[in-house]
Amino acid sequence: MKNTNSYATSIVDYLVTNFCYSETEAHFMVEGYYSVIERIGMLDNPQFWAAKIDEAMKFNITPDMWHAVL
Numbered sequence: 001m002k003n004t005n006s007y008a009t010s011i012v013d014y015l016v017t018n019f020c021y022s023e024t025e026a027h028f029m030v031e032g033y034y035s036v037i038e039r040i041g042m043l044d045n046p047q048f049w050a051a052k053i054d055e056a057m058k059f060n061i062t063p064d065m066w067h068a069v070l
Contacts, residue, residue, distance in 0.1 A: 012027055014047050029057065033053050033056070
């Protein structure tokens, strides 16, 4: 992932460890949703964002869909 930071890395690690995504998938997803994360805010617990990204993937919610309602 370009411009990897510790917060994004924490989200990736949690997606890999707890939601069974490959590291490549997790990097791709976090990179795609990172603009949403920045817009809403980085919360104390990156696990929250990992769960929300997983949920968005299950319901086919794209970052553009999220941006439309922000």
